[in-house]
Amino acid sequence: MAKEVILEVSDVGKSFPGVNALENISIQFHKGEVHALLGENGAGKSTLMKILAGIHTPDSGTIRLRGKEVFFNKPKQSMEAGIGMVHQELCLCPHQTAAENVYMGRSPVNKFGFFDWKKLNADAQQIFAQLDMDVRPSDVVGNLSIAKQQMIEIAKAASMNASIIILDEPTSSVTEEERLALFNMIRRLKEKDVAIIYISHRMEEILEIADCFTILRDGHFIVTKPVEGITIDEIITGMVGRTLTYVEHEQSSGQDEPVMEAKGLTRRGVFENISFNVRKGEVLGLAGLVGAGRSEVARCIFGLDKMDSGAIWINGRECSIHSPRSAINYGVGFVTEDRKMDGSVLEMSVQENITLPILKTICKAGFINKTRDHLIARQAIENYGVKTPSPKQKVVNLSGGNQQKVIIAKWLTTNPKVLILDEPTRGIDVGAKNEIYKMINELTAKGLAVIMISSEMPEILRMSDRVIVMREGKITAEIPKKDATQDTIMRFAIQ
Amino acid sequence: MVQNPPLKKEILMPKILKAFIGSYGLVFVILIFCIPVTIIRPVFWSWGNLSNILVQMTVIGVLTMGQVFVLISGGGGIDLSVGSTLAFSAILGAGLIRNSGFPVWAGLLVTLLTGIAVGAFNGLIITKIKISPLITTLAVQTAVRGLVMIYTGGADVTNMPRAYTDIVSKGIGSISWSVVITFAIFFITMVILRYTRYGRELYAVGGNEYAANVSGINVTKIRIAAYTACGLLASVAGIITTARLYTAGPRAGTGMELTAISAAVIGGTSLAGGKGYVSGAVLGVIFLQIIDNTTNLMAIPAAYVSALKGAIILGAAILDRIRSSDKFK
Secondary structure: OOOOEEEEEEEEEEEEOOEEEEEEEEEEEEOOOEEEEEOOOOOOHHHHHHHHOOOOOOOEEEEEEOOEEEOOOOHHHHHHOOEEEEOOOOOOOOOOEHHHHHOOOOOOEOOOOOEOHHHHHHHHHHHHHHOOOOOOOOOEHHHOOHHHHHHHHHHHHHHOOOOEEEEEOOOOOOOHHHHHHHHHHHHHHHHOOOEEEEEOOOHHHHHHHOOEEEEEEOOEEEEEEEOOOOOHHHHHHHHHOOOOOOOOOOOOOOOOOEEEEEEEEEEOOOEEEEEEEEEOOOEEEEEEOOOOOHHHHHHHHOOOOOOOEEEEEEOOEEEOOOOHHHHHHOOEEEEOOOHHHHHOOOOOEHHHHHOHHHHHHHEEOOEEOHHHHHHHHHHHHHHOOOOOOOOOOEHHHOOHHHHHHHHHHHHHOOOOOEEEEEOOOOOOOHHHHHHHHHHHHHHHHOOOEEEEEOOOHHHHHHHOOEEEEEEOOEEEEEEEHHHOOHHHHHHHHHO | OOOOOOOOOOOHHHHHHHHHHOOHHHHHHHHHHHHHHHHHOHHHHOHHHHHHHHHHHHHHHHHHHHHHHHHHOOOOOOOOOHHHHHHHHHHHHHHHHHHOOOOHHHHHHHHHHHHHHHHHHHHHHHHHOOOOHHHHHHHHHHHHHHHHHHHHOOOOEOOOOHHHHHHHHOEEOOEEHHHHHHHHHHHHHHHHHHHEHHHHHHHHHHHOHHHHHHOOOOHHHHHHHHHHHHHHHHHHHHHHHHHHHOOEOOOOOOOHHHHHHHHHHHOOOOOOOOOOOHHHHHHHHHHHHHHHHHHHHOOOOHHHHHHHHHHHHHHHHHHHHHHHOOOOO
């Protein structure tokens, strides 16, 4: 590792009222390296990144850029010094073109002081070509996939000659192919000697793309190491501070009667002839690439979208599900993919969220029985280990893992027979993931049938009794647990 | 496992009180505002003047409750048509009573049904055809005002019978029925929002319509009901207006929608949906009424009053912004 140090953080500390977010953090970042920053949620990763991006100012310690001490007060100063940050939530103008977004606020003008479209598009084209991007300068950003938008953000940073680019969970919502394209782009940036700081919860990716990694835990520096020769287990141990083995799913007998059967579900142009069943106490894994139509099948089963043909049978009877309400009445629960978008009402309390689907049952003449409302919520909070100071706490104030538990608790209070989990652990840290797995195990032990959609292969392999693989709207394979490997699943998902 | 505090038995009464004093910041501002008038014109505190304020705030008060429902329902919820609905529903009922010999109760019923119909129409267009509430209710405002003009030819329906005007001129002791009705509406709205399934679901729909839908709530129904309630309340305001003036005029209610929306917003109801309180909205109504009353007593020219009100509405919005910003937390 003879690469030159470009950015050095020494003894940086930062506290917010009531919390020491960071204490004595010292890290060196090298030119042309991908440096992964790891830690559970709340470990201090984002605080550190916000300090580097000039959003927060450190209470103590120094930051040296190319050997010179720097102090950022505003994001603009950090940007001008050559640090580009790509946030998890993208900040592009959706109605403008890729080129306009890349040169936002720095548009070239011709000698008459008018906007120079030609130069703008030519410059953008050059950057996109350098980074191997499949984007045209004239593409309207809002029409592009999330992954491409992300690439435009990165191109924007690169166009400012950033020597350090921070990527915050760039792959949390992209398909496998797009991820590969993104990694390709990252490698191009490396060749140009750009230092990349990479934040992700996906361990497999770290091993693939990063050169070295630093672990933070509870605001403290734990270790910086090269990635070579390290295992995921070692990384996780460093992150949680103890040896953590994921719970395994105890296999169900596979002999129980099917609770739910899908027969020939079709939604034209989306998925076709989807048939499967899920048994009592079983976890049925739904694997495939993002865009294979898995979430869409789930949405139809739950009555959110209409299907063109097919039938759903629950407990041996055909059901006519035409709205979420009727799905709930038949005993189906649905933990959606996007927690923030349609998982919970963030501004409402934990209690109000938990009892939302069952208000009817705790009402008399339209009035909510507040005592029962409170009791049911408290019971659920206790049973499912939701960490909240009070049932009255707003969901928005909870951590991602706890928000997810609130959503699962909400569905369990409806007494479902089948629970559909769509990406149940996306964006959740390692410790909380494990708790969600435990929760699933307890539920299947009690006879609940679970359909789990996941794009994380290890999760599918760990938790499923059976795996169904989907590709382009069709089921391509059904694999029992003993035959399921990453390779077989991937093969059916791609070809 | 988390240790949760023991369950406390909740009592209804203090909670209602709490709801009413919840926005004590506004109470404070109102009291400060009353200082100059207390010094210059102590007559402000006379029972005659205060009961006058109460009667004057009835119409805006009732309209504001309608806006509270609609604003909480989210999705850009707003109802600009209430001023026109007020005039249209009142004049239809009044016309039937005066010109077609309808009994008073039947005329009142027609007025209320008209309000419901206009409100439900708004709700249907907004939810089923998915036209933005701003455009829908703006169009309905214009069209309904046109209908009023067509129906009346621009003339007032005058000399309403005693049985009708008694709504304002009679009452319990010295408190007019219109005031009693208005406060009953405040109370009912608060109970609906805080204690019923509809209220809870309305907040959920306004807070996150997608999550509400996934939780099995019929978002369309909840929103249509909110607009219908708003239309109904506009017709109630129409009845009070007519009873007060002994006359149903084709221009009644003009511009009142904006005053009602301002009152709701001053009281902390969010234009983004999912947030709003009756207590705050009522204080907003009282505040706007007191500005009118005190500036009138102190003989401040109307132009200044208008400028002042604008500043106060903006100030309230800025305060709300500060209160909900992360830094304040």
